[in-house]
Amino acid sequence: MSTEADKTTLVTYRQALNDALRSEMSRDDKVILVGEEIGIFEGSYKITAGLLTEFGPERVRDTPIAEEGFVGAAIGAAMLGMRPVVEIMTLNFSLIAIDQIVNHAAKIYGMFGGQQSVPMVIRMPGGGGQQLAATHSQNLEVWYAHVPGLKVVAPSTPADAKALLLAAIRDDDPVIFLENLALYNTKGEVPAGDVPAEIGRAAVVKEGTDLTVIAYSRATTIAVEVARQMAEEGISVEVVDLRSLRPLDRPTICASVRKTGRAVVLEDDWLSYGIGAEISATLMEGAFDYLDAPVRRVAAAEVPLPYAKPLERRALPDAGDLRRVILELLDDTSFES
């Protein structure tokens, strides 16, 4: 017997975000949207399409090109009880606002002794692969994931995009909400109703026994696809979708690897000091005795991403790279005794 809550609809990641924004704006009139080209232009990637018409220019506030200014202004508005949801056109442009994010949004609650929280969300897409060249293709999530005081989420599916955005908007702390250019058109089933996710929890999105792939955002979609293909070849891959980069769900990661004994991290950021480095260290601490082989990482080559397609393609991790490393790792018996 199916209930209302069991109903799902097939929507794009883009639509799921749009739905979540609309729901939250209807539910709470303190929720305002702030960003470049989000109103009249309907968003560079059309995430806010239709919302200006529906809610008007006071709730959907187009800004001048002034990332430091409008991100900082959102912090101040949040301190006085508004719940701003800021769109930064892409993650790359957040570098202009990083002082406000890191030195202000992340600090105000703790540094002033817990008197004032900063309930705001900064949404922005990262990601390469669109030939946008070095300054427009970056995956700098680790910069934010490094900072105490921030929460950083990175949904990989439309369902999570909605549930995590609902959660982020209702959260009293500043949340960095990382989207990905390559995910906007992807489709998935989204449950009816507005049920927020819990920030800080990973999910085992595919169960397996031979090896664990840990991923987030776009990388999860690749991992799931590779796991499906390999299942047909008799290889059982488990996929852990991090969903939240800060806080990081270390127990779920370690439990999975304790079960499978082998781990690969698939990440779109650069290898050195990346998300995979943190996962590897976590596994050293929480699954060392269970590892049958060293943890492997599949990440982007460490170059400013070139424009030319053959170079860009080579620099970014793909399904073929993951597959190859999985096969290598299954053959690796270094730690078995």
Added chain:
Amino acid sequence: MKQSRTAEADQLVEFYRRMVLIRKFELSADQMYKRAKVGGYCHLNLGEEASVVGLMDALRPTDYLFTNYRDHGYALMRGMDTGKVMAELFGKSTGVSKGRGGSMHLFDTEKRMLGGYGIVGGQIPPATGAALALTYRGAPGPDAEAVMCQMGDGTTNIGAFHESLNLAAVWSLPIVYVVINNRLGMGTTVEMAAGEPELYKRGASYRIPGVRADGGDVLAVRQAATEALDQARTERRPALLELMSYRLRGHSVVDPARYRSAADVETAQKADPVPALRAQLIADGTLTEKQAAAIETKVDGEVAAAVAFADAGPDPTPDQLFDYAYATPVPNAPTALPGERMVVLP
């Protein structure tokens, strides 16, 4: 039958040829984008040809130029090879930035075109610093070098603009900041975004003199730019030049610009500087219809040759990925490809 023309008329004919070159290059870039020869973001100078030609004629080969991502016309007018510019759009090794930068990132050390930059306002502080370097090089005077820093109207709202103008003022730098006011930053009008929409007045906070000129009039642009550059050369005083212009198309080749009213599009089309100059040259007897058509046909040939050159060039190969990672060799530079092990011990 060869008519004898005045030097001024010859000059205008040459300016017309240059404007046609930019126009046809941009139309070709648009087509090549649609054929997927060009990828990523691609922003055109359509409608801004008179501004680009006038500015670049005022700039001397010894001066330096920094621009935003809407940079094709500037590169061509700086004397960069048409084929190599197109090759960059195609992402070829034969491109001006070896296929690494694409449309937004044209660069040529020799031509002193120190880059098109994709981050809004990103070019302004470095351009200011280039002007600072010039102050260590030689004395001010009519032959001194200067820097021109181009940007769009929307860019005057970012902090980097204001910080840089202030630096240029307090350090007395030989730089001309040029704002191409095409009245739109993506879908945002100047009036919506700027507290002082008469952008040339924005220098006032820094006591930087501002001038507004008609960006559709190539001679007016050249005149205003020459004066501003002279002041930078001889007095080491920064200047702010605003050129009133129009963007004929969307923000980039993929933007259908649905947010624009029909009236606004019509105004922009009416102000199109390329047919306007053509009509003027024919009306005053400088060019015959046939001569104008001959100029256009010749430019068609140049653009077709540029496309052929770009097409024929080799793609960069994956083994070149780590070329240019660093200018100086360094031990242990990471060169792992995705999935390769980082730790390789002897």
